[in-house]
Amino acid sequence: MSSQQAVIEDISNTWGNQIEVLEDEFFAGVKVPLQILPELFRKIRDEHGFNYLANLTAVDHQDRFELVYHIYSIPDNRKLMVKADVDHDAPSAPSAVSIWPTADWQEREVFDLMGIRFEGHPNLKRILLPDEFEGHPLRKDFQMKG
Amino acid sequence: MLQTEQLTINIGPQHPSAHGGLHVEAVLDGEVVVDAIPHVGYVHRSVEKIAESRTYAQFVPYTARLDYLGTHLPVIGYVQAVEKLAGIEVPERAEYIRVIMGELSRIASHQLFIGSLAIDLGATTGLLYCMRDRERIMDMFEMTSGQRLLAAYMRIGGIAEDLPPEFLPAVRSFVRDIPKMIKEYQGLLYGNEIFQARLKGIGKLSAQDAIAYGVTGPNLRACGVSYDIRKAEPYGIYDRFDFEIPVGSNGDAWDRLMVRNEEIIQSGRIIEQALDQLPEGEIRAKVPRVFKPEKGKSVYHRIEGAKGELGYYIVSDGGEKPYRLHVRAPSFVNLMALPLVSRGGLVQDIIVNIATLDPVLGEADR
Amino acid sequence: MYGTGLLKGMAITLKYFFSKKITIQYPEEMPKLPERFRGRLYIEFEKCIACGICTKTCPNDVLSLEDARDENTKKKKLISYTIDHQYCMFCNLCVENCPSNCLHFSHDFEMSRYNRADIKEVYHRPPEMDQVPAQVSAPDSGEAPEPSSDLTEDALKKQKKMEALMTALDKNPVKVLSRYVDSEDDAQILAEIIQADRSKAEKLVELMADDQEKARKVAVAFVNKEKKQRQRQTEGGE
């Protein structure tokens, strides 16, 4: 069990240049490339005890999508934010369901509303909208008719 | 060998105990539940898309429609998130009134939990006694904000209007009556052997599974994990009150009920302390009707809602409207545990599991 | 022993069986509403300066107004004001942000209408507002956009109420009016005004049938104006 700062050091030594540490007054976080996500998650879960993925969401910055993970460790309550960029045209990302089962529905919701496919997700289907709905409402280019 | 085939039945969105449009597809082998797949989305209003075309102040009433049973809690969560984002200082008196209103909403939500659990198990009288006690809280909300349930009473930077004179005596008398109320629920419901038989040992959830599936709030504490955001990551002025966190032992439906029952008492204690320390002073910081937080700043603020961890992730692009607003809804995540707790149980236990996970579909579907 | 929990439960239900009933019999007994209760939104037409802040603050676009440039005073004046009650969330943002605070929530919570068109309440600028600015106008609520030939049910009901009030006024004006003004002699003055000017009588009666608060305000306004006039006459007289 290591303190928050130690976790970020450990991550940056293992991946060095690919990692960019984010200074955010509320949340210590790192920006990582997409491919190393599964390894990173497994590492912080097993070695640093981050067993609780609180929130998983995506933001559409018109030119790119940005996946945002807020991860906590119960009970000593350290927290870490992980951000990853997903390219806008063929958005797909590795699924975190095998690491935290809570990601199951949250990823389905991001796929449903934002259109990011998650590889390795057991049953990636729309969860909130009816299955025959075309388009992903939360995208900036989704025009609300009427 | 007797050739049996599985039966799939739908506990449809209109089912009386579906808490607002939850559709559970139950696969049965005789009486035993093979799998229970919840389907949500019947109450989806895409609140997050609406948020992108409303200013921060205009979005306040929409948040009350998320978890409409914990009246003020979702609104407090949103308003504190925006204040964190825009760096607004909230006067002391407003903080205290927010704590009082939040804890009253938690009690009201738990009372409705007990009432709806009672009617799901067939004791209609239990529901009516809980609703009668909850009515006193509704009257308090009505006298302060003008609305019983969807009261947009919080504003960014404080609260809308100060407390009316008749509010304080009403709260004090309610808090004094909480033990009597709990004793009556004990007599009518918890002590009842049939009630215990229907709840004890049903829908067991282990601590690891609960954390892995992201279950939070009273459902998590029932599995023995003492994790309450008011203590773990105190927001507002919760670090000034002393209260315990009730924790269950074996994570079944009975413990989920007992934890909430204990929480009502703890919330009563918090309200009492808040009432004693309630300072005078103004109730709202000077906030322009339309303000623009810093470009590119984002905040994830979470509070202990009545159903679990209620979080707001807001990204600002420097405009007067939020660029992206995501609501981390506890009911949405808690529902993932429904198949886990229902497998292997009986058909009637699905109803018990839905009732004790206490999902509110307005919040789950957003 | 196994059954004690069951028996305790039965004892409680028996206790409540003989206890006092606590439900309100709605149409006969009206619920006791607190002072801040948010019922139906209404506007005091004459105080409105047509600034349009309320239409911008409302999250659900409930409020909309038409205004026009006043020829001589060059100030904007309000032509018509629409409140579409079906989208109102009662969030009080418009009431708080209105600079001349002319938007209020009344205590009338019976807002269901038979047809959907009646939900949209349109206030028109009464003609006499232009001649004598200080006069008070009567908002005619329940105005259906396309003037239907026969009167809707609400209008019929109001018609009957007004006739009843009119007869009551003729029989014993002071008693009826004392409910609308504070003191006894105010009611006396108001009775004299009513006798003197029939049009004011109809206006007051229409208000009484429609909305108690406004009727009270209008009655008080009449009395104060009358008292001021009487004072001027007495000063002029000396």
Next chain:
Amino acid sequence: MQKIETLFVDLSDWFIAWLQSLGVPLAWADAILLLIQFLCIVGIILANITILIWLERKVSGFIQQRPGPNRLGPHGVFQTVADALKLLTKEDIIPSKTDRLIFITAPILFMTISVMLYIVLPMGKDMQVVDLNVGLFFFISLGSLTTIALLMGGWGSNNKWSLLGAMRSVAQMISYEIPLALSLMGVVMITGSLRLSDIVAAQDNVWFILLQPIAFITYFIAATAELNRGPFDMPEAEQELTAGAYTEYSGMRYALFFLAEYTNLVAVSALLSTLFLGGWQGPWLPSWLWIIIKTYLVMFLFMWVKWTFPRIRMDHLMAFSWKVLIPVTLVNIVATGFGLYIFKGIGG
């Protein structure tokens, strides 16, 4: 006082005398009297049902601190009439794929059995339609026939859910038949006869509830299960899950099922008061008034239980009957046997 006491008995004697005076032979006169008595029973049942439905809603209202129906007539007395009219005017659908004959006869069979239960019930001092010497046995055996009617209703409507619901309530009723019958054995052992009037006569100094408290409780519980009421209302409960046996019924046919249930309730409570509360024995009031008071007291008990307890789960319900009720009733019979033996021993 004596006049009122034997009001009905004198009436029937006078009626037979009048028929004979018209030259009708005695056998025929008795037959006509029997018909009249049967019509009286049907009248009693209809009156009881209207009062009962209203009473149920009032009692549940009072328990939940609300006044219950009070709009139609003083204290909502005409509420049941309104309900009946509503059900009468409702469209009576018979789904196409149902087994028509069974679907139609099920409610009728249910209703006839429930009415036939009243034949043996002593309504007052020697005011019985027929005083069978095996009255109690007749009552219990008829009571178990209602299960068949329910199964016919469920299976006949050819709908997966109503079949499932019917199976469930049939299983429940059968498993509660046994403790129902066994708990009455104690009473029969004490009086030594199955004739109901003997049982009532044997209770003139001490009511059997004092001698047989356990039997009273077990009979009450078994009767609640038999009537599908109170904590055992399995089919009516998970309407979506098992849909109960009555799902396909509508309009008057559904009303018939509903009425039959209440007729059963009145019959069982009348039997309960006859066996345990001394039937029509009572100090001042006329005998037939006593039986009415006691029956309504017992029915209040049924309603009080229904509106207080949650529903028992299916497997608990079955386990409760086989593992708890039946052993308790058996022990009760053995205990009564010992008691009688000792009592007979001392009595000499």
